[in-house]
Amino acid sequence: MATSNFVLASPHRLAGGLVAGLGLAALVAWALGAEALTAIVPGAIAMNPLTAIGFVLAGFAVAGIGTSYPGAREVALACAWAVVAGGLGGLVHRSLGVGPALDLMFFPDAVAAATPPNRIALGTVAGFTLVGLALVLAHRRRDWPRAQVLAILAGLVALVTWCQYIYAPVTDPAPRLVAPVALSTAVGMALLVAGLLVAAPHEGVMRLLHTGSASALVARRLLSAAVLVPVGLGWLRLMGERAGAFSTEVGVALTVAATAGMLVFVVLWTATAVDRAETRRRDVEDALRAHAREVDDLYHNAPCGYHSLDERGMFVRMNDTELGWLGYARDEVIGRLTFADLLTPEGRARFAETFPRFKATGEIRDIEFDLVRKNGTTFRVAINATAVRDERARYVSSRSTVFDITARTEAARRIASLNADLAHRLGELAHINGELEAFSYSVSHDLRAPLRHIAGFASLLERHAGTLDAKSQHYVQVIVESAQTMGQLIDDLLSFSRMSRAEMTRRPVALAELVGEVRRDLENDIDGRRVVWRVGALPEVHADRAMLRVVLRNLLQNAVKYTRSRDEAVIEIGAADDDGGDSVVFVRDNGVGFDMTYVDRLFGVFQRLHRAEEFEGTGIGLATVRRIVARHGGRTWAEGAVDRGATVYFSIPRHTEGA
Amino acid sequence: MTITAEVRSILLAEDNPHDVELTQAVLAQHHLANEIVVVRDGAEALDYLFRRGPYASRGPSLPAVVLLDLKMPKMDGLEVLKALKADETLRSIPVVMLTSSREERDLIESYRLGVNAYVVKPVDFQAFVDAVRDLGRFWAVVNVPPPEGRGA
Numbered sequence: 111m112a113t114s115n116f117v118l119a120s121p122h123r124l125a126g127g128l129v130a131g132l133g134l135a136a137l138v139a140w141a142l143g144a145e146a147l148t149a150i151v152p153g154a155i156a157m158n159p160l161t162a163i164g165f166v167l168a169g170f171a172v173a174g175i176g177t178s179y180p181g182a183r184e185v186a187l188a189c190a191w192a193v194v195a196g197g198l199g200g201l202v203h204r205s206l207g208v209g210p211a212l213d214l215m216f217f218p219d220a221v222a223a224a225t226p227p228n229r230i231a232l233g234t235v236a237g238f239t240l241v242g243l244a245l246v247l248a249h250r251r252r253d254w255p256r257a258q259v260l261a262i263l264a265g266l267v268a269l270v271t272w273c274q275y276i277y278a279p280v281t282d283p284a285p286r287l288v289a290p291v292a293l294s295t296a297v298g299m300a301l302l303v304a305g306l307l308v309a310a311p312h313e314g315v316m317r318l319l320h321t322g323s324a325s326a327l328v329a330r331r332l333l334s335a336a337v338l339v340p341v342g343l344g345w346l347r348l349m350g351e352r353a354g355a356f357s358t359e360v361g362v363a364l365t366v367a368a369t370a371g372m373l374v375f376v377v378l379w380t381a382t383a384v385d386r387a388e389t390r391r392r393d394v395e396d397a398l399r400a401h402a403r404e405v406d407d408l409y410h411n412a413p414c415g416y417h418s419l420d421e422r423g424m425f426v427r428m429n430d431t432e433l434g435w436l437g438y439a440r441d442e443v444i445g446r447l448t449f450a451d452l453l454t455p456e457g458r459a460r461f462a463e464t465f466p467r468f469k470a471t472g473e474i475r476d477i478e479f480d481l482v483r484k485n486g487t488t489f490r491v492a493i494n495a496t497a498v499r500d501e502r503a504r505y506v507s508s509r510s511t512v513f514d515i516t517a518r519t520e521a522a523r524r525i526a527s528l529n530a531d532l533a534h535r536l537g538e539l540a541h542i543n544g545e546l547e548a549f550s551y552s553v554s555h556d557l558r559a560p561l562r563h564i565a566g567f568a569s570l571l572e573r574h575a576g577t578l579d580a581k582s583q584h585y586v587q588v589i590v591e592s593a594q595t596m597g598q599l600i601d602d603l604l605s606f607s608r609m610s611r612a613e614m615t616r617r618p619v620a621l622a623e624l625v626g627e628v629r630r631d632l633e634n635d636i637d638g639r640r641v642v643w644r645v646g647a648l649p650e651v652h653a654d655r656a657m658l659r660v661v662l663r664n665l666l667q668n669a670v671k672y673t674r675s676r677d678e679a680v681i682e683i684g685a686a687d688d689d690g691g692d693s694v695v696f697v698r699d700n701g702v703g704f705d706m707t708y709v710d711r712l713f714g715v716f717q718r719l720h721r722a723e724e725f726e727g728t729g730i731g732l733a734t735v736r737r738i739v740a741r742h743g744g745r746t747w748a749e750g751a752v753d754r755g756a757t758v759y760f761s762i763p764r765h766t767e768g769a
Numbered sequence: 770m771t772i773t774a775e776v777r778s779i780l781l782a783e784d785n786p787h788d789v790e791l792t793q794a795v796l797a798q799h800h801l802a803n804e805i806v807v808v809r810d811g812a813e814a815l816d817y818l819f820r821r822g823p824y825a826s827r828g829p830s831l832p833a834v835v836l837l838d839l840k841m842p843k844m845d846g847l848e849v850l851k852a853l854k855a856d857e858t859l860r861s862i863p864v865v866m867l868t869s870s871r872e873e874r875d876l877i878e879s880y881r882l883g884v885n886a887y888v889v890k891p892v893d894f895q896a897f898v899d900a901v902r903d904l905g906r907f908w909a910v911v912n913v914p915p916p917e918g919r920g921a
Contacts, residue, residue, distance in 0.1 A: 558869045559788065561892045562890055565892055568894070593892060597891075
């Protein structure tokens, strides 16, 4: 498995191996005196032993291309040099007659015994010289372009031999050169050339055949045509002439015309293919240009600034947006200014500290700087950047985004200032509340004492009844009652103020249960009167229980009070849900009612719609109700008519699960 | 039931002369035989109770009850209450806060310091009479004090 992969991945190894094997086989044949076998076809020329040695060496050298076995490269190179030496030596001897006859040195008797004597062909030594040089170049310098050109030349030399075998019978030595090339040698040479050419398919001229582009396709097709068509034409001509179908002149003319025709066809076909490829390339280029323009537009007209700094902090790029902010032209900045040049002294110190850190870590987040415009004004920015690094991870430049955060900074400053203001006001408010509390406290304590004295001493005076006449007794009585009324007023007012200030603790409150409690409290007020209560379904609300109790007590107390004149008082309590999360609760009575003209006064402090001698009260109850409901986020309102009863409504948040 | 035949006093700490007069009038009207001792501020109340200053020479008997006004000059009722309840001997004397204030925090603070009763002086005179009379009767006559010199 590993071996087949090895061979498939490197077909040149297979070619080299085959060639070396061929050479070895030929040598064995010579040694056994069966050299005639190397001619392949009976009667043809055998392979010279020198050629066989050349194949063994060159085969090793080809197979050794790209090897990583220790020492193998050196051996392969030595083989290549040996091939060059042998080839050159043979070439010199065979063409100029100078130097030793290397081809006669191995198996000399057998070689000399052949008829004609088995001399190495000029084509063979020329081929070995070219192949040997190509191998040296490939091994020593990896100079594939030259090595491949030499290999192609060797291939052309081999082609001459091949053509000879195609155009004349294999056994007919007549038309051949001085010493003909053996058929087996032609095979071996072709394999060597092929091995050299496929050894590095992605280097030199071979790369042109492998790019997968249009040019590779054209080259592959043209190459086969360039070799096969002339060979075929030549063969046809030769056959025609030999058959006497036409004379030599006509044969040449036909060959020329056919060759010209083929070339014209090839040129036109190639031109078409190239044109098609060109068009496609232009389309791709247009698309690329459009994309580049788009990217360019994104870069330059982005809503944030972009720039790049080299390792000195010098600008190498900046987009139009940032240039616009700064008021500079591009050529005033690129390669001329460093980032530090745009900073305040304070920012420059910070940059000197952050820039080396950035180059080391490759990232920086939300660093804020004040940038100085060309006109000297500044604006606040937040910088984010990542580093561009080369293949050895060295810093090349930055990709920096610049956000103008002047508005944000200003907003943050204003929020801070508003917060400070708010805190100050809260402090003031707490102070005022404290004073208010102190005031309430002294009202509660200090104002009640003299009232108590007035009432107290007036009462003591009353007990000396004998000394007072009826009128004086009445006066004393008024003094006592007035003091009591004022005491009640003070108590109600304090309660009202306490309801405004007290902390609320909201909990789920079952309204029905609370109404029941308040009704029990009011039993003394009813005192034998006939009162019909109609209590509907009441919801659970989200409220401060103690405060809500004050609300209900006030409303029910009012209902009881203002129905006093009825034979049968009817007091209705109900609730309904509104569209929001509130419940609307109402208390309706069939009492004396009120004039809707004065409905606005109903909920005011000390506002009364009835005379004190009709209905007692301080005029604070409904004001307290409104205050408490408002603190729960609800509303209060009332409907009524004189002598037709009154309905007071209030809304309060419903209790919902999870509230 | 052993009722002490000894007449024990009521200590009234009150800065307002009118309130003193009213309270005295009510107690007298209802023949509460106890001797009413009136002090006019918190410091004087403590002088009396600890037998020091002008009261250094008085007898060792303790009052049956102390009626304390909350707001007084020099030292208020809460401070007197605190000093009283901190003393091993005096802590057994019942203390009643008698005040105009309905403020909840005063109420809470008084009970925290161990007051025995908290009475808001009503504006209504009859109610005031009832309150003072009941206080006098309960604490000075009905209530059984702990044996002299020992804690409650």
